[in-house]
Amino acid sequence: MTQQKAGTGRFPPSSPDHQETETDMKSYDVIIIGGGPSGIITGLTAIKQNKTASMLMIKEEAKGLVPCGIPYVFHDLDDIAQNAMGPKPFVDAGGEVLVDTVTEVDVTGKTLRTETGTEFTYGKLVFATGSVPTVPTFIKGYDLDGVEYIKKSYSYIEQLKKKADALHDIVIIGGGFIGAEVAEQFARHTDKRVTLVEAEPHCLYRAFSADFAALADEALTGASVNVVTGTKVVEILGDGGSVTGVKLSNGKTVKAELVISAIGYRPCTDLAAKAGLTINRHGAIQVDNYLRTTAKDVFAVGDCAATTGFITGRTDNIMLASTATAEARVLGCNLTTIRLLRNFAGTLSVFSTEINNKAFASAGAIEQSAREADVDYVIGSFEDVDRHPGTLPGAQKLKVKLIVSPGNGAIIGGEIYGGKSAGEMINTVSLAIQKSVTVYELISFQIGTHPLLTTAPTKYALIKAAENAINEIQARNA
Amino acid sequence: MTQQKAGTGRFPPSSPDHQETETDMKSYDVIIIGGGPSGIITGLTAIKQNKTASMLMIKEEAKGLVPCGIPYVFHDLDDIAQNAMGPKPFVDAGGEVLVDTVTEVDVTGKTLRTETGTEFTYGKLVFATGSVPTVPTFIKGYDLDGVEYIKKSYSYIEQLKKKADALHDIVIIGGGFIGAEVAEQFARHTDKRVTLVEAEPHCLYRAFSADFAALADEALTGASVNVVTGTKVVEILGDGGSVTGVKLSNGKTVKAELVISAIGYRPCTDLAAKAGLTINRHGAIQVDNYLRTTAKDVFAVGDCAATTGFITGRTDNIMLASTATAEARVLGCNLTTIRLLRNFAGTLSVFSTEINNKAFASAGAIEQSAREADVDYVIGSFEDVDRHPGTLPGAQKLKVKLIVSPGNGAIIGGEIYGGKSAGEMINTVSLAIQKSVTVYELISFQIGTHPLLTTAPTKYALIKAAENAINEIQARNA
Numbered sequence: 001m002t003q004q005k006a007g008t009g010r011f012p013p014s015s016p017d018h019q020e021t022e023t024d025m026k027s028y029d030v031i032i033i034g035g036g037p038s039g040i041i042t043g044l045t046a047i048k049q050n051k052t053a054s055m056l057m058i059k060e061e062a063k064g065l066v067p068c069g070i071p072y073v074f075h076d077l078d079d080i081a082q083n084a085m086g087p088k089p090f091v092d093a094g095g096e097v098l099v100d101t102v103t104e105v106d107v108t109g110k111t112l113r114t115e116t117g118t119e120f121t122y123g124k125l126v127f128a129t130g131s132v133p134t135v136p137t138f139i140k141g142y143d144l145d146g147v148e149y150i151k152k153s154y155s156y157i158e159q160l161k162k163k164a165d166a167l168h169d170i171v172i173i174g175g176g177f178i179g180a181e182v183a184e185q186f187a188r189h190t191d192k193r194v195t196l197v198e199a200e201p202h203c204l205y206r207a208f209s210a211d212f213a214a215l216a217d218e219a220l221t222g223a224s225v226n227v228v229t230g231t232k233v234v235e236i237l238g239d240g241g242s243v244t245g246v247k248l249s250n251g252k253t254v255k256a257e258l259v260i261s262a263i264g265y266r267p268c269t270d271l272a273a274k275a276g277l278t279i280n281r282h283g284a285i286q287v288d289n290y291l292r293t294t295a296k297d298v299f300a301v302g303d304c305a306a307t308t309g310f311i312t313g314r315t316d317n318i319m320l321a322s323t324a325t326a327e328a329r330v331l332g333c334n335l336t337t338i339r340l341l342r343n344f345a346g347t348l349s350v351f352s353t354e355i356n357n358k359a360f361a362s363a364g365a366i367e368q369s370a371r372e373a374d375v376d377y378v379i380g381s382f383e384d385v386d387r388h389p390g391t392l393p394g395a396q397k398l399k400v401k402l403i404v405s406p407g408n409g410a411i412i413g414g415e416i417y418g419g420k421s422a423g424e425m426i427n428t429v430s431l432a433i434q435k436s437v438t439v440y441e442l443i444s445f446q447i448g449t450h451p452l453l454t455t456a457p458t459k460y461a462l463i464k465a466a467e468n469a470i471n472e473i474q475a476r477n478a
Numbered sequence: 479m480t481q482q483k484a485g486t487g488r489f490p491p492s493s494p495d496h497q498e499t500e501t502d503m504k505s506y507d508v509i510i511i512g513g514g515p516s517g518i519i520t521g522l523t524a525i526k527q528n529k530t531a532s533m534l535m536i537k538e539e540a541k542g543l544v545p546c547g548i549p550y551v552f553h554d555l556d557d558i559a560q561n562a563m564g565p566k567p568f569v570d571a572g573g574e575v576l577v578d579t580v581t582e583v584d585v586t587g588k589t590l591r592t593e594t595g596t597e598f599t600y601g602k603l604v605f606a607t608g609s610v611p612t613v614p615t616f617i618k619g620y621d622l623d624g625v626e627y628i629k630k631s632y633s634y635i636e637q638l639k640k641k642a643d644a645l646h647d648i649v650i651i652g653g654g655f656i657g658a659e660v661a662e663q664f665a666r667h668t669d670k671r672v673t674l675v676e677a678e679p680h681c682l683y684r685a686f687s688a689d690f691a692a693l694a695d696e697a698l699t700g701a702s703v704n705v706v707t708g709t710k711v712v713e714i715l716g717d718g719g720s721v722t723g724v725k726l727s728n729g730k731t732v733k734a735e736l737v738i739s740a741i742g743y744r745p746c747t748d749l750a751a752k753a754g755l756t757i758n759r760h761g762a763i764q765v766d767n768y769l770r771t772t773a774k775d776v777f778a779v780g781d782c783a784a785t786t787g788f789i790t791g792r793t794d795n796i797m798l799a800s801t802a803t804a805e806a807r808v809l810g811c812n813l814t815t816i817r818l819l820r821n822f823a824g825t826l827s828v829f830s831t832e833i834n835n836k837a838f839a840s841a842g843a844i845e846q847s848a849r850e851a852d853v854d855y856v857i858g859s860f861e862d863v864d865r866h867p868g869t870l871p872g873a874q875k876l877k878v879k880l881i882v883s884p885g886n887g888a889i890i891g892g893e894i895y896g897g898k899s900a901g902e903m904i905n906t907v908s909l910a911i912q913k914s915v916t917v918y919e920l921i922s923f924q925i926g927t928h929p930l931l932t933t934a935p936t937k938y939a940l941i942k943a944a945e946n947a948i949n950e951i952q953a954r955n956a
């Protein structure tokens with residue numbers, strides 16, 4: 001198909017008509033390694049911008065998964081197939097897909113080789129190799145049978161789901177988003193006893209300040225998860241090579257037939273490192289503001305690429321599909337030449353989840369991250385319900401916290417706890433942060449409100465929180 | 479109580495200590511006429527900014543109603559008392575309230591008089607007199623018994639609810655927000671037959687372009703409302719002085735024991751006009767960007783005050799509690815001196831509602847209003863579901879339309895149809911319009927997404943709509 005779409009010559013050195021070269025090498029204007037969200041969106045955007053360019057995506061598994069949908073495979077979704085995600089839109093747009101593993105990249109010769117021995121030359125190369133779960137090698141027993149992970153692999157998760165169906169005692173290590181969501185989903189099965197162990201004082205503590213994170217503990221407990229915070233797993237116990245339980249830093253042991261380690265992910269960058277690309281202290285591929293690596297015509301995007309913190313301008317290690325796809329859109333537009341200036345500098349973490357029918361969302365700085373980064377801040381909080389009058393059926397408590405720079409009043413972070421609408425409300429906060437909206441502006445921000453959909457116009461939560469932040473700033477200056 | 483809070487002298491001519499003057503006149507630094515959302519928020523904000531100022535609110539009824547909650551009194555709320563709204567926050571902050579009607583204002587002498595004969599002098603005077611339903615004097619039979627309105631009056635609505643409870647055949651004239659919402663609520667009573675008559679091609683046609691407005695018709699029909707669009711009521715029929723039906727422009731008649739006219743509201747400005755304030759062609763009190771009327775130290779805010787359209791800069795007649803309270807916050811801060819610059823120029827209409835469990839929301843320009851105002855635009859649309867994967871329980875269709883200025887790509891309007899989260903999603907669009915965010919920026923906008931709360935990160939609806947708008951612009955320029 002793409003043989004008719006000859007290289008345009010805008011991607012040097014493109015071989016004409018993608019015919020095999022003397023050395024049997026296939027040639028593409030663009031090759032993308034990885035078929036997750038960032039790979040797909042980069043390819044799709046790039047193909048729209050360069051309709052005549054030839055593009056190949058090389059991915060390891062034929063079937064993919066919606067990454068953030070994985071926890072719901074364990075209960076809410078009837079079938080793992082409902083969470084499948086593939087490169088169909090990319091193929092429909094004219095891209096080609098090869099299921100294979102890239103084993104070697106020569107960034108000088110602009111060639112790569114796969115496990116099956118195929119060789120390719122590329123005009124532009126994109127690393128979209130994603131991330132893999134961190135293995136807790138520092139915990140004794142981490143290599144026992146029955147210690148599993150939330151890998152972004154269709155076949156792996158399919159097996160894990162089958163295996164878990166028959167088991168009753170499950171321990172999850174790590175109360176971040178993935179750990180908390182997986183725990184909640186398993187706990188919805190009445191035949192399972194689920195324990196979640198988190199070393200920090202609260203679950204979701206990297207995304208929420210203490211009072212909001214405490215509500216996450218509460219929501220998990222409400223969903224019948226045995227939540228153990230401020231506690232570490234010191235050993236995974238086994239018998240005959242198989243997991244039997246975990247030993248905690250508080251001296252207790254918890255029975256387990258299955259232990260899921262959800263302590264984080266690390267960028268997949270072994271291939272990139274081998275190719276000589278610069279890797280940063282988080283293990284991510286170093287990129288500039290336009291996702292360009294240290295090698296010419298080589299880009300990296302998504303979980304495998306470095307990110308720069310929005311507030312601090314420092315290297316960060318944010319791994320989110322939403323961030324990855326935002327970057328991928330920029331990269332897709334700019335692959336041949338920088339057509340789309342990046343107006344929003346730096347990467348925001350924008351998180352959201354729902355635990356036991358309570359939504360939790362945050363964007364940008366939180367109290368802990370601001371303190372760690374030595375960023376001065378004031379807090380503006382407000383609490384209400386998400387309907388008006390609050391007597392309407394379905395009204396849920398809504399809590400909003402804004403983190404504000406006291407100098408100019410700019411909003412640098414926000415946290416929301418409430419009903420489902422918190423998931424969209426955080427995007428207003430996210431836009432406010434990205435556009436440097438100040439609390440002085442926000443208090444006259446014109447909003448839409450409706451009894452059945454939002455808080456009251458007289459006390460719209462974001463505006464009231466902004467007002468309270470102004471009071472804080474005034475009190476400081478008084 | 480406020481006798482101890484002497485005037486600060488910042489509100490000339492304030493009489494000291496609010497004691498009665500020789501002429502028996504009571505004196506206040508600030509008097510607010512009206513106790514709806516804009517009156518309450520102006521008072522509350524002003525009192526926070528001027529803790530020593532004396533403030534009086536004069537309102538006609540002791541009890542007030544949450545204006546946008548009124549339709550829900552007819553079904554979803556058990557009791558009208560659940561929709562009560564009073565000036566308690568203002569009183570708690572130190573304000574005084576008088577239930578009375580102002581009959582005369584002398585803006586030269588800075589005095590006013592009430593129905594009960596009390597006289598006051600003021601330092602600053604705020605008109606927050608709201609709006610009243612437009613009476614369809616142009617329809618024969620408008621004055622029959624059984625022709626009612628959605629007045630923002632506690633006692634009136636209480637009576638109307640009682641009356642409607644016993645009736646079965648109801649015709650509503652006007653399919654704007656109030657008409658549509660009231661129709662949907664009455665239709666939830668299985669013993670009622672509800673007909674909604676709208677002269678425009680669709681209901682909600684002032685807030686949505688044709689394809690979205692058609693979905694509103696569909697939602698109303700789904701809620702068992704007999705929707706008759708593109709049709710006028712030419713006569714209200716009666717027998718013995720009481721309503722029996724309506725005659726339509728299509729020749730048909732519809733039986734009615736109760737006719738509710740919901741054809742719009744007009745600003746309450748008779749008192750202001752009598753006082754010599756300039757009234758504009760919409761019947762609203764003329765104000766500048768800081769809500770100052772043509773008389774010194776006299777302000778107007780909310781439905782009774784003129785608004786300037788955000789896109790066109792022309793006089794507009796937007797009457798929304800959300801707009802009113804945004805203005806009221808600005809006014810409250812700036813009553814003594816302009817402390818808070820208005821960063822967002824002009825007034826946006828931001829609408830939202832829910833009909834038969836479908837949310838409809840819009841902000842800024844729509845296709846019709848852009849055309850009428852001779853504003854060039856392109857459309858960027860996208861349709862999806864509001865969960866990902868879409869197989870998750872509770873997933874609802876989501877449609878987004880952005881109205882974009884092709885020149886610089888600025889977002890000037892947006893419409894959203896979907897589940898409840900559309901009510902907050904529109905506020906992201908509203909902020910984007912107010913901050914002149916372009917579609918070029920929006921496509922790299924960093925958002926939070928979650929399977930249970932939003933569309934997928936790979937195709938977040940606002941971003942995809944922005945992308946499609948860019949395609950439209952490029953196609954034009956090609």
